[in-house]
Amino acid sequence: MAAxxxxxxxxAAEGLNPSNAGLSAEESLASTAISTGSRIRQDYDQAxxxxxxxxxxxxxxxxxxxxxxxxxxxxxxxxxAQAQTQSDINDAWDEAQKKGNxxxxxLGKKFIEGDLEDKLTDFVDGATTKAGKQYAFDEAxxxxxxxxxxxxxDVATRAGQAVMVSMDEQKNILSNAVRKDPTSFDSAxxxxxxxxxxxxxxxxxxxxxxxxxxxxxxxxHGASELAHAAILGTAAYDxxxxxxxxDSGKFDKYVDGTQTAAMIKNMDYASRATxxxxxxxxxxxxxxxxxxxxxxxxxxxxxxxxxxxxxxxIQDPNLTRTxxxxxxxxxxxxxxxEALAKVSNANxxxxxxxxxxxxxxxxxxxxxxxxRQAYIAGKLTQTARDNLIKQVTDQQTEDGQKIAxxxxxxxxxxxxxxxxxxxxxxxxxxxxxxxxxxxxxxxDDQINDARRQGKSVYPLLTPGNPAYLASxxxxxxxxxxxxxxxxxxxxxxxxxxxxxxPPALKDYPDAKxxxxxxYHVQRDGKWFTIKGD
Numbered sequence: 001m002a003a004x005x006x007x008x009x010x011x012a013a014e015g016l017n018p019s020n021a022g023l024s025a026e027e028s029l030a031s032t033a034i035s036t037g038s039r040i041r042q043d044y045d046q047a048x049x050x051x052x053x054x055x056x057x058x059x060x061x062x063x064x065x066x067x068x069x070x071x072x073x074x075x076x077x078x079x080x081a082q083a084q085t086q087s088d089i090n091d092a093w094d095e096a097q098k099k100g101n102x103x104x105x106x107l108g109k110k111f112i113e114g115d116l117e118d119k120l121t122d123f124v125d126g127a128t129t130k131a132g133k134q135y136a137f138d139e140a141x142x143x144x145x146x147x148x149x150x151x152x153x154d155v156a157t158r159a160g161q162a163v164m165v166s167m168d169e170q171k172n173i174l175s176n177a178v179r180k181d182p183t184s185f186d187s188a189x190x191x192x193x194x195x196x197x198x199x200x201x202x203x204x205x206x207x208x209x210x211x212x213x214x215x216x217x218x219x220x221h222g223a224s225e226l227a228h229a230a231i232l233g234t235a236a237y238d239x240x241x242x243x244x245x246x247d248s249g250k251f252d253k254y255v256d257g258t259q260t261a262a263m264i265k266n267m268d269y270a271s272r273a274t275x276x277x278x279x280x281x282x283x284x285x286x287x288x289x290x291x292x293x294x295x296x297x298x299x300x301x302x303x304x305x306x307x308x309x310x311x312x313x314i315q316d317p318n319l320t321r322t323x324x325x326x327x328x329x330x331x332x333x334x335x336x337x338e339a340l341a342k343v344s345n346a347n348x349x350x351x352x353x354x355x356x357x358x359x360x361x362x363x364x365x366x367x368x369x370x371x372r373q374a375y376i377a378g379k380l381t382q383t384a385r386d387n388l389i390k391q392v393t394d395q396q397t398e399d400g401q402k403i404a405x406x407x408x409x410x411x412x413x414x415x416x417x418x419x420x421x422x423x424x425x426x427x428x429x430x431x432x433x434x435x436x437x438x439x440x441x442x443x444d445d446q447i448n449d450a451r452r453q454g455k456s457v458y459p460l461l462t463p464g465n466p467a468y469l470a471s472x473x474x475x476x477x478x479x480x481x482x483x484x485x486x487x488x489x490x491x492x493x494x495x496x497x498x499x500x501x502p503p504a505l506k507d508y509p510d511a512k513x514x515x516x517x518x519y520h521v522q523r524d525g526k527w528f529t530i531k532g533d
Contacts, residue, residue, distance in 0.1 A: 071131040071132060074127060074128050075129075075132050078127050081123055082123065082136075082143075085119055085143070086143060089116060089119055089143065089147060092116075093115075093116075093147070093150070096111045096115065097154065108148075108152055111147075112147060112148060112151060116144065123140055124140050157210065162203070163196075163200060163203055163206075164214070166199055167196055167218055167222065170191075170192065170195050171225055171226075174222075174226060174229075175225050175226060175229040178226050178229040179230075179232060179233035179236075182229075182233040185226060185227070185229075185230040188226050189223055189226055192222045192223070193219055193222075196214075196215065196219055197215070224254050227251045230245070230251075231245055231246065235267055239274060240267075240271060242267050243267040243268075247264075289318050290318060290319050290320040291323075293323070294323050298330070301330060301334050302382060308331055310331050310332065313327035313328050322369075330375070333378065338381050338382065339379055339380055339381050339384075344380050344381040345433065345434055345438075346434065347380055347384070348380060348388060348437055348440075349433050349434075350433070351365065351370065351371060351380075352391060352437075352440050354370075355388065355391045355392055356404055356408040357408055366392075368388075368389050371385055371388045371389055371392065372385070372389075403457060403458075407461060410461045410470060411440070411443075413470060414469075415436050417470070418432055418435050418436045418439055418479060419433060419435070435478045438478060443460070447460060508521045510522075
């Protein structure tokens with residue numbers, strides 16, 4: 001076998017050995033190749049790490065999502081439980097205040113260490129996840145801090161309210177005392193402030209801030225109330241003195257300017273009202289004295305007119321000027337013939353109905369003046385005058401005021417059926433006033449009988465009641481029948497005076513002749529044509 005000879009590379013001369021320049025280029029190329037490879041390797045490493053990191057992030061996100069999936073229901077449950085727990089705590093504290101002593105400064109502390117801690121513990125124990133427990137714990141701390149502030153404030157507030165309630169009772173007692181005796185104002189004010197100070201000092205539930213506010217507010221309020229009581233108490237007896245109290249400036253710090261102005265204005269009103277009241281009382285007393293004197297004069301004149309003179313009445317200090325003039329005219333009237341019964345009856349019937357007109361009617365008689373005037377004018381007899389005066393005075397009694405409206409309606413309805421009851425003539429019956437006068441006397445007799453027997457008079461005046469005095473059966477006795485109308489008409493024709501009006505003036509002296517030649521009379525604000533003899 002031939003031996004493998006060593007291969008000798010050609011020498012430089014033969015162009016096989018590289019030059020130095022060639023060597024540098026090769027080195028540069030090799031360096032570039034190495035650098036590029038290094039960058040490629042780094043890029044692959046970074047890409048690998050990124051891929052790995054992405055895979056890790058995806059895993060962590062999936063873990064977090066799963067964690068939230070587990071924790072979210074627990075947190076939702078805790079949130080709802082927190083609202084209910086807060087409500088239960090508030091209810092428990094309200095109940096503790098109702099049952100506890102408001103002056104006990106440890107009331108709030110006992111609640112926090114007892115009921116509150118029990119409920120907060122149950123609340124936190126309801127959480128099942130780490131996040132839920134942290135959320136529940138944070139909320140428990142917040143609720144505990146809130147209830148600490150609330151119980152402290154509530155105990156102080158309730159203690160303050162207890163002081164105010166107690167002081168309010170004392171204020172009422174002192175105010176009443178000062179109103180009765182305004183000179184006791186200074187003493188009452190001192191007692192008020194001393195009582196307030198003692199109550200605040202004996203209320204351990206009050207904190208310093210509440211005690212200070214309470215001292216200021218209640219002290220000022222009580223002083224203002226007592227000042228008002230002193231001023232009003234004085235005004236009740238002497239409005240001018242009360243006004244002087246306000247002007248003195250002593251009560252300026254207890255009553256503000258607006259109140260002072262209003263009270264001074266009220267003092268002026270009160271002063272005038274007092275003066276008016278006093279004058280009215282004097283007038284009433286004078287009138288009562290005069291009324292008694294008038295009755296005495298009327299009795300004397302009726303018994304023996306010669307023993308009484310007009311001058312005596314005018315000079316009598318017990319008579320008012322109006323009553324003195326009436327007595328003088330009455331004495332003069334007694335010297336003349338008494339009014340005709342027929343005239344008196346008609347006028348009495350008219351005045352009687354006016355006494356019982358509704359309140360507010362301008363024709364209603366409310367005092368005896370129109371009756372006395374009618375008597376002086378010769379339109380009433382003494383008996384008619386006395387009866388009408390009795391009707392007026394009876395109306396002024398409590399029972400009379402109650403029954404007056406009912407009697408007014410009753411007589412208004414009855415008069416229409418009596419005074420317009422001539423079916424033949426269809427106009428005012430000349431005998432109607434007399435019949436109505438008789439009906440009024442009949443009704444009064446029935447009412448007086450019922451009262452004597454202790455019975456109610458209202459059934460007699462109530463339509464539909466069996467005892468009603470204006471029923472057709474009762475009124476028939478005071479109405480002109482068809483037969484009477486026919487007979488009266490025939491008699492008038494025989495005398496030839498059926499259409500002759502002047503004779504009717506004998507029955508209606510106040511009749512007026514109109515331009516149509518007929519005579520008319522006014523009754524209750526309405527005009528009626530007079531026909532017949």
